[in-house]
Amino acid sequence: MKVTKDLVAASATPMVLGILAEADSYGYAILRRINELSDGELDWTEGLLYPLLHRLERLGFVEASWQSVAGRRRKYYRITKSGRTELTEQRRQWDTVVDALKELWSGPGDSRPLIAIPEGGLA
């Protein structure tokens, strides 16, 4: 099972901001971390990650700095204050969505709402 592209795209910003909130990181490590978190179910590409990082940089949610690692240049990203504010807001929205879906699917007790509706409908 792979998560659909639309869902990956929708969750991309909070995912990256959340990872950067843990610690500063760079592109390859961020992809690794996403893989790790989702057991490889989230299909991220470089074409999604790097333009997203650049957009977040442009919006001021992350800052970038170049560091020399093992003889090559590596671009590290750090979440900013406004990035954290954005993350909180996104988190609030995602919690709302997730809570609503959970409520819908788990349902109260063992009554099965999808079937219960037509049964009691015309009572």
Place this chain on the structure above:
Amino acid sequence: MTDAQDELEAQFAQWRHYVARRPELRNSDADELEDHLRGSVEELLAAGLHTDEAFLVAVKRMGSLDDLTREFAQEHSERLWKQLVLTGGTGDTDGKAVDGRSRPDLLAMVGCALGAAVSIKLLELLGTRVESDGAEVLGVDAAVFGLNFGLVVLPWLAAFLLWRRQAKRALIGAVLALFALGAVAANAFPLAADSQSVVLTSIHLPIALWFVIGLSYVADDLRTPRRRMDFIRFTGEWFVYYVLIALGGGVLTAFVAGTFQAIGISPEDFISRWLVPCGAAAAVVVAGWLVEAKQSVVENIAPVLTRLFTPLFTAALLAFLVAVVITTASIDLERDTLILFNLLLVVVLALLLYSISARDPLAPPGLFDKLQLALVVSALAIDVLVLVAITSRITEYGTTPNKAAALGENVALLANLAWSAWLLVGLVRRTTPFATLERWQTNYLPVFAGWAWIVVLVFPPLFDYL
């Protein structure tokens, strides 16, 4: 092990080469992606793959470069637009990654532009004539200015180009000598301020000197036709940029005049004696630098204009021919008309040159080539009418420098266009390759240069400084 390592580095270098060709991806993006690729390769190597396998898998995982650049282009659409900026690190970490040449180029350009502006003021200083009553200082004498403005401004553009090409000493010497020769022609001859020769030299000396600019432009490779074609392209783009800068300068001037007048200060003197002459002189160098700096970055404008105007000019010329035939009118040969018809030929030649400069040499002949043939042929027909009129006038009333110069130019243009028409016929009938036409035009350039120099150097003594 080191062999494998070398091979891997070679593969990375090749990959960088592919990435570098994408305008959407900057150097810093390539660095970032390369770091990613190397991280991926290292992990695969650690998992036990061979170097070439690891590289292949890592590249494959990254996906196609097309997809990647498309994603980058969506985020960075501005990169496809403003590629020509006065760089020097636009706040981006790209500072050092931007073309390493741009900064010294910029400094040299600013230096040469300042030099041109100062020179034009010096010319004014040296050439200023105080009127006998002492009341009126008119600035530089119009005749002196007309004769010398090219001489003081164009060397700075030549200097910029020679510096950029790191020209050899012999060439620098030759360019200097030609400018000196022009200076002698402009100032050593006893030309009266109201003589025809003053006007002729004022017109022809800048043209002659522009070919010296051409010499500086092709500095590294004097003989190849391709470099000469580059110079033709340079000339067209330079002209377009100069006009654009002039338009911007006009707006600036209007605002300076308007705002200062609003607070009761009249800036007229500043505008006419400083802003306009210094700006016009400096813009000569700036336009040259812009063309050099952008070259392949932005689509060339001159060929686009050519495409737009070739059909329109063809229609206008044909309409004129039809009108001549119907009314059987003869062309009234005033001095202005002569210049007008010469300019018409120049425009037709320019239309031809700039479509040649942009044409794919291997493309088969198309509708546009036929259109061009029609343009050239109708221009030739008109020119024959003009030539007949001018020759009969010269035999009737004798010649003047003006008429002789106009006639010479007319013949030079006619010869060029006639042979071009012949080659175009061959091109349309697929018997002549396009390269022949291109070579004909580039080889012909020295003829124009030669004639301009003859008018400047030989005409004044030949016509007794009339």
